[in-house]
Amino acid sequence: MKSILRRIKIFSIRMVFVLSIMQLWPVHYSYGQNFVFDGKRKKESLNFILLKNLIIVPLYINGKGPYNFILDTGVSPLIITDHSIIDSVSLKGLRTTKLVGLGEGNDLEAYLTDIIFVRLGHATINNMPTAILKEDIFNLSNYVGIRIYGLIGYYFFNSFTVQIKYPAKKIVFTIPEVRLKKKGEKIPIEIINNKPFIQLFISETGIEKTAVKMVVDLGASHAISLESFKGGPFPLPEKTIPANLGVGFAGLISGNIGRLNRVEIGSFSFKQVLSSFPEFSQAGAKTGVTVRNGNLGSDLLKHFDLTIDYTNRSIFLKPNSFSRMTFEHDMSGMEVYIQDVDKKHYLVGRIEQDSPAEKVGILPNDQLVSINFKPINEYTLDEIDLILKAGDGKRVIIQLIRDDKLIYKILILKRRI
Numbered sequence: 001m002k003s004i005l006r007r008i009k010i011f012s013i014r015m016v017f018v019l020s021i022m023q024l025w026p027v028h029y030s031y032g033q034n035f036v037f038d039g040k041r042k043k044e045s046l047n048f049i050l051l052k053n054l055i056i057v058p059l060y061i062n063g064k065g066p067y068n069f070i071l072d073t074g075v076s077p078l079i080i081t082d083h084s085i086i087d088s089v090s091l092k093g094l095r096t097t098k099l100v101g102l103g104e105g106n107d108l109e110a111y112l113t114d115i116i117f118v119r120l121g122h123a124t125i126n127n128m129p130t131a132i133l134k135e136d137i138f139n140l141s142n143y144v145g146i147r148i149y150g151l152i153g154y155y156f157f158n159s160f161t162v163q164i165k166y167p168a169k170k171i172v173f174t175i176p177e178v179r180l181k182k183k184g185e186k187i188p189i190e191i192i193n194n195k196p197f198i199q200l201f202i203s204e205t206g207i208e209k210t211a212v213k214m215v216v217d218l219g220a221s222h223a224i225s226l227e228s229f230k231g232g233p234f235p236l237p238e239k240t241i242p243a244n245l246g247v248g249f250a251g252l253i254s255g256n257i258g259r260l261n262r263v264e265i266g267s268f269s270f271k272q273v274l275s276s277f278p279e280f281s282q283a284g285a286k287t288g289v290t291v292r293n294g295n296l297g298s299d300l301l302k303h304f305d306l307t308i309d310y311t312n313r314s315i316f317l318k319p320n321s322f323s324r325m326t327f328e329h330d331m332s333g334m335e336v337y338i339q340d341v342d343k344k345h346y347l348v349g350r351i352e353q354d355s356p357a358e359k360v361g362i363l364p365n366d367q368l369v370s371i372n373f374k375p376i377n378e379y380t381l382d383e384i385d386l387i388l389k390a391g392d393g394k395r396v397i398i399q400l401i402r403d404d405k406l407i408y409k410i411l412i413l414k415r416r417i
Contacts, residue, residue: 006261035123035159043174044121050169051144051382053221057171059152060119062089068331070140071171072219073308074295075153076194077129078118083111091132109134114401120156123173128155142328142337143343145381151219152193157310164218164306167321174309176399184307184318185266187214191310192291198315200218200224200296203262212293214317216308220297225276227294233280234293241417244335244350245276255279257302257329257417263300268317270300274327274417287396299327329415332396333357333386336368338379344377346384348400355416356361362400369399369406388413 001238029210037044040108048071050058056303067085086094093115098108100260111132140148156162160173162182169360174180190197196216202224203209212226225245226234239260245253253279263270302325307316341344347366351358371387387396392415 007345007392019113021252033125033127033129033155035120035125035156037175038122038124041122042220043121043172043173044177045170046121047383048169048171049146050166050302051146051380052385053169053302055164055218055298056144056146056148057120057152058402059149062091063083063116064236065088065119069104069148069149070151070219071156072153072217073157073196074153074215075151075216075218077131078150078152078155080130080132080150081138081140082147083132083134085149086132087109091095091130094132097131108137117154120152121173123159125159134188139337141341142339143381145341146337147341153219156299157196157308160309164308165320166305168301176309180307180350182307182309182316183378184316185317187266187317188314189313190315194306196310196315197292198265198296199408201262201264202260203264204235204260206333209262209264209302211299213291215292216301217295217297218301220295221299222276223274223298223299224260225294227259227278227292229293234277236277237275239417240277243276243352253278259327259417265296266317268304268319270303270327271329273300274329283379328389328415330385330388331356331390331394331415332411333414334343334362334388334417336384336388338381346376346381351414356411356414361413362409362411365402366407367401371399372397373399391415393413 013222039092042195046057050070055071056068057071059069059163060066085091088276091113092115092389094111095113111134112130113132114129116130117138118125120185159178163172165171187198198214198216199211200214202207214224236256237260238258240258243257245255245257256277257274260273263273268345303325304317305320309315323373333348333352334357336346337349339347341366348362348364348366348368351362351364370376371379371384390396390413392413394413395409396411396413398409398411400409
């Protein structure tokens with residue numbers, strides 16, 4: 001059970017290939033396929049679900065669906081994390097390979113195929129390169145609270161100009177040939193290995209402003225992850241706390257969380273930004289330290305309405321109603337996940353040492369019954385996260401089941417970083 005709990009908590013969903021999976025397909029499949037609209041359609045608007053800062057869209061595969069997929073600029077092929085889909089959508093042409101990725105464990109086996117038909121809204125693509133994980137190590141469904149089947153990235157973004165409106169929970173995608181009024185400040189990007197890269201500047205106490213090259217990663221729920229600097233680990237801020245930073249293709253990623261004094265993107269500036277600092281051996285050493293310093297995730301990107309334009313190598317940033325939100329880390333010291341998405345059984349995962357949860361005696365595997373006297377099944381995981389970040393000194397009354405006994409605990413939240 002403990003090994004399962006270690007895998008379930010995901011602070012950042014960071015699907016980074018060290019072995020470029022695109023090399024496993026013929027060139028004409030890897031770089032020649034695009035989504036196209038049905039008929040004469042040139043533009044479409046689509047609502048999405050926003051959970052844990054992640055954009056979830058309905059995908060149809062081989063005429064079956066819809067299946068919930070995360071929209072993720074950090075991945076190249078279609079990635080199916082729930083292999084139970086294989087039989088229901090009649091996937092064919094499967095061959096096995098190993099994926100080298102982030103984390104402390106072994107490489108991960110996956111099936112590959114390009115005999116697949118995918119539809120998102122009225123946009124379709126044939127022969128889309130696809131990887132199906134043999135083991136769902138990410139447990140995305142348990143993390144976001146609804147059934148998730150995988151991730152979609154490069155082939156969608158390379159086909160359209162994509163506008164993302166976070167507060168409205170809407171994406172608008174248009175064929176590149178259509179002249180689209182792009183609102184906001186234009187920021188140049190590079191496309192390297194089918195991923196968008198951006199330059200930004202960070203400042204830490206006592207250190208001059210530093211330029212860093214980052215992947216623009218919609219599939220990362222954190223604000224920023226800094227993995228490498230000049231071929232070695234990224235220097236840590238003065239104050240950090242140890243943390244489980246997520247799961248990569250090769251397993252658990254550990255490291256630290258700290259704050260950056262300032263982050264600058266174009267003319268926009270953010271203060272006291274939470275940043276993850278993964279262990280170098282588990283992340284930076286595996287991602288090509290000469291190419292990137294880390295990634296820029298959705299906890300910061302959601303402050304803008306985004307227009308992503310791969311054709312013209314640019315993104316446009318327009319501050320939205322989320323732009324005044326501050327960056328906060330969990331103040332309870334306990335991880336909460338859903339064991340059964342359909343029945344909404346909420347369990348406690350890992351407990352941080354010397355945290356408020358540890359001090360009041362909350363234990364791993366405790367089942368949550370209510371929070372502040374409201375039944376637990378009336379909450380989403382997002383709502384629980386917000387309660388556990390509510391503010392230093394806030395009281396949270398939690399009812400638990402342990403060994404078939406009801407227990408009440410009063411948490412006094414503490415800002416630890």
